[in-house]
Amino acid sequence: MATQPQPVPALSFPRPIFAALSPHPFLAAHLASDKAIRANGRKPQEFRTPGINTGSLTHCNGSAVVRLGNTAVVCGIRAEILRAEDIANPIVTGVRREDEDGEEDDREEIEGLRLLVPNIELATGSAPSHLPGSPPSTTAQTLVTRIRSLLISAHLLRADDLRITYAPPVPEDLDTPDVEQEEEIKGYWVLYIDTMFLSLDGAAFDAAWCALLAALRDTLIPHAYYDSDLETILCSDDPSQARKLKLRGLPVPSTFAVFESTEGDKEGDSEREKAWVLSDPDAFEEGVCKETVTVVVDGSGGTKGQSEENVRKIEKSGGGVIGRENMKGLIKRGVERWGVWERVLNDK
Amino acid sequence: MNTDRRRINAPSGGTTPPIFARTVKVPGYLESLRPSRTRGPNELRKIFLQTGIIPSASGSAYLEVPLPRTSNSSSLIPPRSSLKITCSIQGPKPLPRSAPFSPSLLLTTAVKFAPFASRNRRGYIRDSIERDLGVHLETALRGVLIGERWPKSGVEVIVTVVEGDEDGWWGDSTPGIGGGITGSGMGAGWGLLNILAGCITVSSAAIADAGIDCVDLVSGGVAAIVRNPDTKKKEGEKGDFVRMLDPCPAEHQDIVAACVVGYLAGRDEVTEIWLKGNVGAIPDELIDGATQAAVGSLSVLKEVVMEAVEAKFQGQVIQEKEGLKRKHPQQDAEMVG
Numbered sequence A: 001m002a003t004q005p006q007p008v009p010a011l012s013f014p015r016p017i018f019a020a021l022s023p024h025p026f027l028a029a030h031l032a033s034d035k036a037i038r039a040n041g042r043k044p045q046e047f048r049t050p051g052i053n054t055g056s057l058t059h060c061n062g063s064a065v066v067r068l069g070n071t072a073v074v075c076g077i078r079a080e081i082l083r084a085e086d087i088a089n090p091i092v093t094g095v096r097r098e099d100e101d102g103e104e105d106d107r108e109e110i111e112g113l114r115l116l117v118p119n120i121e122l123a124t125g126s127a128p129s130h131l132p133g134s135p136p137s138t139t140a141q142t143l144v145t146r147i148r149s150l151l152i153s154a155h156l157l158r159a160d161d162l163r164i165t166y167a168p169p170v171p172e173d174l175d176t177p178d179v180e181q182e183e184e185i186k187g188y189w190v191l192y193i194d195t196m197f198l199s200l201d202g203a204a205f206d207a208a209w210c211a212l213l214a215a216l217r218d219t220l221i222p223h224a225y226y227d228s229d230l231e232t233i234l235c236s237d238d239p240s241q242a243r244k245l246k247l248r249g250l251p252v253p254s255t256f257a258v259f260e261s262t263e264g265d266k267e268g269d270s271e272r273e274k275a276w277v278l279s280d281p282d283a284f285e286e287g288v289c290k291e292t293v294t295v296v297v298d299g300s301g302g303t304k305g306q307s308e309e310n311v312r313k314i315e316k317s318g319g320g321v322i323g324r325e326n327m328k329g330l331i332k333r334g335v336e337r338w339g340v341w342e343r344v345l346n347d348k
Numbered sequence B: 001m002n003t004d005r006r007r008i009n010a011p012s013g014g015t016t017p018p019i020f021a022r023t024v025k026v027p028g029y030l031e032s033l034r035p036s037r038t039r040g041p042n043e044l045r046k047i048f049l050q051t052g053i054i055p056s057a058s059g060s061a062y063l064e065v066p067l068p069r070t071s072n073s074s075s076l077i078p079p080r081s082s083l084k085i086t087c088s089i090q091g092p093k094p095l096p097r098s099a100p101f102s103p104s105l106l107l108t109t110a111v112k113f114a115p116f117a118s119r120n121r122r123g124y125i126r127d128s129i130e131r132d133l134g135v136h137l138e139t140a141l142r143g144v145l146i147g148e149r150w151p152k153s154g155v156e157v158i159v160t161v162v163e164g165d166e167d168g169w170w171g172d173s174t175p176g177i178g179g180g181i182t183g184s185g186m187g188a189g190w191g192l193l194n195i196l197a198g199c200i201t202v203s204s205a206a207i208a209d210a211g212i213d214c215v216d217l218v219s220g221g222v223a224a225i226v227r228n229p230d231t232k233k234k235e236g237e238k239g240d241f242v243r244m245l246d247p248c249p250a251e252h253q254d255i256v257a258a259c260v261v262g263y264l265a266g267r268d269e270v271t272e273i274w275l276k277g278n279v280g281a282i283p284d285e286l287i288d289g290a291t292q293a294a295v296g297s298l299s300v301l302k303e304v305v306m307e308a309v310e311a312k313f314q315g316q317v318i319q320e321k322e323g324l325k326r327k328h329p330q331q332d333a334e335m336v337g
Helices: A015-021 A023-032 A107-112 A138-153 A204-218 A283-288 A324-347 B021-025 B128-142 B190-210 B284-318
Strands: A011-014 A050-054 A062-068 A071-083 A116-121 A163-166 A184-199 A224-227 A232-235 A252-264 A271-279 A291-301 A308-317 B048-051 B059-065 B083-094 B106-113 B153-163 B218-227 B241-245 B255-264 B269-277 B332-335
Touching (some): A015 A023, A023 A252, A050 A324, A062 A204, A163 A224, A184 A224, A184 B153, A204 A252, A204 A324, A232 B021, A252 A283, A252 A324, A271 A324, A291 A324, B048 B190, B048 B284, B059 B190, B083 B190, B106 B128, B128 B218, B190 B218, B190 B284, B218 B284, B241 B284
Parallel strands (some): A116 A184
Antiparallel strands (some): A050 A062, A071 A184, A163 A184, A224 A232, A252 A271, A252 A291, A291 A308, B048 B059, B218 B241, B218 B255, B255 B269
């Protein structure tokens, strides 16, 4: 963008054409101007305001629609029953292992039995680059793998919420009074977490994860029990008996993109490298940025009254601009962002 | 199905949807959940339609037939389904160099159900039902577009069914319970007709949003012939039949025939007919009913398209960023050097 009057009127283009023809100088001109505003009108550190709507899908136990600017995601969670007989390699049989904090170590159980089945569909016409009729693109596969690994490593769900147990009635046999009544696991709830992108405009991971999180918080699991007469697992359709999932923490990701521009200095050979860290990049910015960082922060830890921020995950790829110092700044920005999401998630 | 290595798969043992105890154990409970039609035979369901929901697509629209507000706090089982469809138009864009010459616009349609679209979870790979719907939709739209204005180009109409109408009431398909009632609805695909009508209407709105030249706005409508439930009991008699516009299959136990049309009201032309069931010798009444329903959805469609056009042009004048498609003020940038 011309900041000083040019002696010779140069070629003049409407903005969209300029952006399409030379995206890199277009964004560089915006950021280098006095106002330092991105092409989409946001400041470099500015995130988009999220919007959440939950419980809109009829056939799901929990669902959420998340809007992040022009990115819109719908996530539906459906619970189905995995019977104990159908498990090929049982991992635990009725034994509960607890560590010192009274917290179960159930990661192996959830991961090994594949109780969480997240999937993401991008090919819904959400963006011109993702068209239906072909297998999931590399982007879609990468995205779902990242989501799944965060879901498991963040230790978000409790296996206890997903178990369906049965305590057989104590036989009225007086010979064995000491036998402790032991609960056996008759099955598990399997959560199918399907996320569809209605519209994609950058920050796919943030939007997909937050939709998943909002949907999980909305999920109602019916009360399930083993019926010894019918020898099957039955559920109660009474909403007052159904329960919500007890999630551990509230990890929230923030994505940043690093935009680099090289300006040849007029005086001579020294090239000035300038870099901007853009919060919550949109599709256009993602197209011109090589380096991206995703910081997952959870501020819900700690005792009541004082929050304690924990970094749950950092992903960084491409480029070498973000160093140790910059990363601290990004984590701070991530913590602020966590506060925004937390408010939106609790308000609904 | 379980060997899709590009997606995350379910446990290999397979999972079953939950069975609710009261539907099995309490006699008559299942029947008490059966929804019934509260509208008149010629009354249509309300439609919500919006265009321009996907800014990166050249045109897009969202259609919803919301559930009637009921206070069903006593059960977790949803009595019926709503209809939620999005449509995105990609193009018109030039065909790849390898494609043979085409003098007019090549239309491709894709219909896909979301995994949570129906009571039973659906897979990600497109099945025959979805292909079938895609072909029907293509037929309905082909005659509407003025394809000669885009030689050597193609356009893709991508429809995602986020939630679809069911083929019948779910309780009728549950075997061995509730006294063994079997509705004629299940498996006959009555719900598909409603979905197709929705697809036609939403695609039409999206095409208008994309600014592709059409001869007219096409809209979809469904009518059905239903056996009157009050006289159903008398076996042997023919029973009297009622024509219903915009039937919700879950509300009717005995649908005899149904028909969906893609209708151009301005020219009184039909681009698509899909008729199912035993209609008798004269299907005219049924088709008339379907066109009436199509005219009903057209009134909504017209209004929405008009509003969208007005908003678009206002946005251009005010040069604000409230117009979703135009984030940038319309000032020219100079390219130096």
